Amino acid sequence: MLTQAEVHWIELDSVDSTNDYLSRAYQQGRVSGVAAVLANMQTAGRGRGGRVWQAQPGSGLCLSLGLPMAGLQMPFLPLCVGVAVAQVLEQWNVPVHLKWPNDLLADQQKLGGVLCESFQTGQGAVTVVGIGLNIQPVDVPDALSGRGATSLSNYLPASSMPSSRNLAEQVVFSVLRWIDMASVQGIDAIFAEFTRRDSWLHNPVQVEDQGVVCFTGEAMGIDRQGAYLVNTEQGLRAVHAGDLSLRVRL
Template sequence: MSGALGSPRLHRRTLGSTNARAQELAAAGAPHGTIVTAAEQTAGRGRQGRAWSTPAGTALAVSVVLRDPPPLVTLAAALAVADVAVALDADGRAPAIKWPNDVLLDGRKVSGILAEGRLQERWAVLGIGINVAVPAETFPPELRERATTLGREPGDVEEALALLLAALERWLEAPAPQLLEAYRARDALAGRTIAWEGGSGVADGIADDGRLRVRTDDGGERLLDAGEVHLGALPR
């Protein structure tokens, strides 16, 4: 996998899902680095089937076609979003990452990341949404304790896109040890008690293959895969 991200670009004023459109393009042979963006996304999806909406003109919604994506692609995406937050957060908050790819500011989620694709055909689509300029008061009541925004202006969405693509290029090309070291430095779960379907324990860092290492209540160790577990809420 090599090459710059961001060209060609398909942009729509309103789109149901940038990921769905990017998958169509990838299946039709779109080159590595193709992106789909939308000023408003009406049917976006997050991990585990959750909805991720993009209010018109105030959030970044982009999906990137990746050919031969690396194994740690979602961790790379989280680090790229964290770099954007460092550069643009109006309050200067330090980002942390709740495994596998929830980027948090003061314990609240500022972005959504979803990787989908056909690995047998050696491509994936990486969808990323960032609350760049979403007014905090417009979050639905059920999200106000769990979501946040960078607090920027609508005109900053394009800057966020440029920063994100540049950071994503760096992390996708980074050697795995360098990527894991940076990710572990932002690990929001380390040392915290967590629960998942069928068990509980204490988060004990990130394994070299990107799975979450957990010390179980019976003194053992378990490696959790992102596609198989539902983590309990992160204490604030």
């Protein structure tokens, strides 16, 4: 059970990317088991598609969690992590929704994101889960986020804002707990919780390939293979993460 594992914490003032730092640490044998890296500042963080995710000092949660497992062991890991983070933030009444495959939204604006990367080391398979959350206001182009970005500071007064370490610890415990639950109960629990927060569901959407619209339809949710279903005039079509982009059709 991952929730019973001792988490090896590494705190850094500044780093290029928490995911890259932790990946190097595993590959060089400097860490093993479950490990977490928390940085105050990130200069070359990465999002989906290689997009840059920078964080000025104290402006965001820059967290990566290393797990001794292959990503193929849990193909729904990004969804599981999204649900886990959402549950943490909901305790402060932050209205979190999840945008497939890996974004966290609040009031339809980007609040954070998840990036899962797997690789082999001399000790076996490892998956690093990167979690970024905006704590203070940031400037994210609408083209990347849909409707700009938001931050926890828009929902929590300074007196109620948790410290980065406290927030990170709650997020890590929630992620480990959800992975354990999914391992025991299967994917149905994740499906139900993701669907309840699905920001696409029943909205008109368009599917794009490098900016070119391929087809349009109604968002119908995820299937058992982790693809997103769109009901088009020609019937249901599945969209796979990394292949195409799904956007709300205005």
